[in-house]
Amino acid sequence: MTAFQTTLEKSQALKDQIPDDAQPDQPTGRQALAQWLALPELWLDVAYLRSQLVVTATPDEAAVPFDILRTRLVCLARQHGWRRIAMVSPAGGAGKTTTAVNLAFALGRQSGLRTLALDFDLRKPTMGRVLGARVPLNMTDLMQGQGHLSSVLRRHGQGMAFGLNDGSVGQSSEWLQSVEAVDLTARFEATYAPDLMLIDLPNLAQADDAIGFLPNVDAALIVVEAGRHSSYDIDVIERQVAEQTRVAGIVLNKCTLPDSPFGPRRTN
Ligand SMILES: Nc1ncnc2c1ncn2[C@@H]1O[C@H](COP(=O)(O)OP(=O)(O)OP(=O)(O)O)[C@@H](O)[C@H]1O
Ligand SMILES: [Mg+2]
Secondary structure, eight states: OOOOOOTTTTHHHHHHTSSSOOOOOOOOOOOHHHHHSOOBBOOOOHHHHHHHOOSSSOGGGHHHHHHHHHHHHHHHHHHHTTEEEEEEETTTTTSHHHHHHHHHHHHHHHHHHOOOEEEOSSSOOOOOHHHHHHOOHHHHHHHOOOOOOGEEEEEEETTTTOOOOSSOOOOHHHHHHHHHHHHHHHHHHHOOSSEEEEEEETTTOOHHHHHHHHSSSSSSEEEEEETTOOOOHHHHHHHHTTTTSEEEEEEEEEEOSSSSSSSSSOOO
């Protein structure tokens, strides 16, 4: 797996232009914890996960860059009271879902933190495939009031659960921008009281799905494929995202530059 670089501070100027919301209610409660612990467990096939470039499910040196990303993200989230973090990318195949899953496992290993990673790429949901897990329903079924939230959730350990889909749905853009999608996000939050939600969205080039949903999150991580976009393009994307929500940072994925001994390189 190639190295990647993070520039979590790169967007500080843009981010600071948007006032922070009031701190959300702290997720506590025995009921939420009981519901969380009652979720069906994810069956881990470490060899399969590795074939999907998921390296954080078990302790490994390759997981270190994701641990660094996790720690920076958690610091930012605590500092600003963020709970919902969207994963977006300017074009398809940047590695957004792979990064989301790796980051999710890294977050799951952080004690005292409950993270829910939701596959809201209704157009092309692949989180289940990356994990080698299947669920019987789609997010849109839940949006229509069918089934229980737990039907699409798979928990790993005490700190991590994934929300998956059975397959893609038509009119994904309309679904993602619907009141029902916002309501579903709130229901996940109210039922399981996660500290953080990572929400995997369709890439920005595909349609208006992701941009339309971004006002519902606290911040977004932009995953960019190294060498595919000019710095001008990345600036444009960053501004587009910043018009809808705060930019938590940019992950430069599939980067072939060696890491600096002083940590991941920054592009700014
Ligand atoms: N750091 C990496 N190095 C090499 N290959 C990678 C890396 N990250 C992801 N990939 C590979 O790139 C491909 C696309 O990854 P992924 O599905 O995560 O992208 P995506 O941004 O979610 O795509 P989409 O826009 O279609 O949702 C997959 O084959 C994945 O294994
Ligand atoms: Mg994806």
